[in-house]
Amino acid sequence: MKKFPDNFYFGASTSSHQVEGSCHNDWSEWEKRNAKRLAKESRKFSYLDSWTRIMHEAASPENYISGIAADHYTRYHEDFDIAQKIGINAYRFSIEWSRIEPMRGVWDPDELNHYTKMIAALRERNIEPFVTLWHWTLPLWLSEAGGVSNPEFPELFGKYAAKLAEEFSGQVKFFITINEPEIYSLNSYLRGIWPPQKKGILSYLTCMGSLVESHNNAYDEIKRRIPDSMIGAACNMSYFESGKGFINKIITALSVKLWNRYFTNRVKSRIDYVGVNYYFHNRINYGFSKNENRSVSDLGWELYPHGLEYLLESLAVYNLPVYITENGLADASDEKRAWFIEVSLRSVMRAMENGVDVRGYFHWSLIDNFEWDKGFWPRFGLISIDRKDLSRRIRIESCDRYREIIEKGI
Numbered sequence: 001m002k003k004f005p006d007n008f009y010f011g012a013s014t015s016s017h018q019v020e021g022s023c024h025n026d027w028s029e030w031e032k033r034n035a036k037r038l039a040k041e042s043r044k045f046s047y048l049d050s051w052t053r054i055m056h057e058a059a060s061p062e063n064y065i066s067g068i069a070a071d072h073y074t075r076y077h078e079d080f081d082i083a084q085k086i087g088i089n090a091y092r093f094s095i096e097w098s099r100i101e102p103m104r105g106v107w108d109p110d111e112l113n114h115y116t117k118m119i120a121a122l123r124e125r126n127i128e129p130f131v132t133l134w135h136w137t138l139p140l141w142l143s144e145a146g147g148v149s150n151p152e153f154p155e156l157f158g159k160y161a162a163k164l165a166e167e168f169s170g171q172v173k174f175f176i177t178i179n180e181p182e183i184y185s186l187n188s189y190l191r192g193i194w195p196p197q198k199k200g201i202l203s204y205l206t207c208m209g210s211l212v213e214s215h216n217n218a219y220d221e222i223k224r225r226i227p228d229s230m231i232g233a234a235c236n237m238s239y240f241e242s243g244k245g246f247i248n249k250i251i252t253a254l255s256v257k258l259w260n261r262y263f264t265n266r267v268k269s270r271i272d273y274v275g276v277n278y279y280f281h282n283r284i285n286y287g288f289s290k291n292e293n294r295s296v297s298d299l300g301w302e303l304y305p306h307g308l309e310y311l312l313e314s315l316a317v318y319n320l321p322v323y324i325t326e327n328g329l330a331d332a333s334d335e336k337r338a339w340f341i342e343v344s345l346r347s348v349m350r351a352m353e354n355g356v357d358v359r360g361y362f363h364w365s366l367i368d369n370f371e372w373d374k375g376f377w378p379r380f381g382l383i384s385i386d387r388k389d390l391s392r393r394i395r396i397e398s399c400d401r402y403r404e405i406i407e408k409g410i
């Protein structure tokens with residue numbers, strides 16, 4: 001049995017729009033316009049093993065309206081009490097920009113105070129806050145003005161970051177500027193499946209460029225106000241595994257460069273750590289995703305937790321501390337989560353033994369939440385939320401395993 005260092009962060013993550021409830025932003029508007037269509041299209045999931053269990057929920061338009069979500073906005077005390085019972089000592093959550101700046105340049109003191117109180121509630125429980133500035137949702141005034149593709153966006157993001165840094169100075173040390181810039185750019189500006197549904201390589205690259213600049217502005221604004229802060233971004237990175245042969249090696253190297261490293265390389269001089277969200281293994285063998293899929297989640301995504309070790313080891317090139325800002329699975333019946341957590345954390349331990357400076361692991365998610373265009377049916381939480389009365393229940397097997405590893409090591 002090997003213990004993790006005493007100052008290692010064992011955490012869990014959420015994002016505002018997915019858990020808070022009563023959000024009024026570009027996503028909540030988009031949901032109203034698209035819920036019926038998404039419900040109709042749900043048959044595309046009929047190949048999943050989980051289909052018979054999820055089909056009613058997935059076919060109902062209500063599933064695609066975030067609405068009250070998990071009502072974390074009012075129930076965060078209860079959620080933090082449970083988090084404390086699980087034994088976690090860090091919590092990653094995001095600030096809902098549309099609450100803070102409901103109109104351009106107009107800041108809402110009550111909403112700022114809401115997050116200040118949330119941070120205090122975490123500190124009371126000895127849980128370190130990791131604050132994400134932006135997890136994809138935009139105030140309406142901003143989405144109506146073109147959102148991320150508006151040339152003013154980086155400057156506006158910088159001002160937003162400055163406001164939050166002023167507000168949280170002395171209370172928050174860890175900041176994540178942007179969640180998964182590459183997934184946002186891909187789904188919102190290349191594939192056109194998320195708001196604002198733009199399609200095209202040029203719009204994708206413009207979006208990525210704007211997010212790079214926005215990160216850099218936010219970094220400078222926060223550092224100026226909180227010099228000892230630790231600032232990074234949470235990037236979605238896959239473990240690309242090369243099949244035999246020169247061509248596969250070339251494709252793998254290119255994939256790593258263009259997907260895993262693109263954003264991080266461009267903001268390298270303005271990050272204090274590398275933040276990585278690990279969900280996907282991609283075996284390259286004269287084509288992508290030639291995976292064995294021995295174990296899959298309710299969403300049909302391959303579960304490959306030991307890939308985390310190789311991914312982390314590949315990040316040693318940056319010579320920076322690393323935080324796993326997300327890692328998890330949709331598993332409503334909690335059959336696989338305990339195993340998944342165990343193998344993931346064993347992979348983290350191995351990477352640390354091999355010299356990678358990993359400082360924290362955040363499970364996605366603390367509570368069941370709204371999974372974007374898929375709605376509520378994928379259940380990612382360590383804590384389950386009953387959709388009827390929003391009551392919370394710990395997923396016992398996985399939480400017990402997580403607690404055991406936190407206390408005793410692996």
Ligand code: BGC
Nearest residue numbers: 015179180183277326364371
């Ligand atoms: C996102 C989360 C999402 C999770 C599971 C990540 O890409 O940051 O918002 O819920 O994956 O799909």
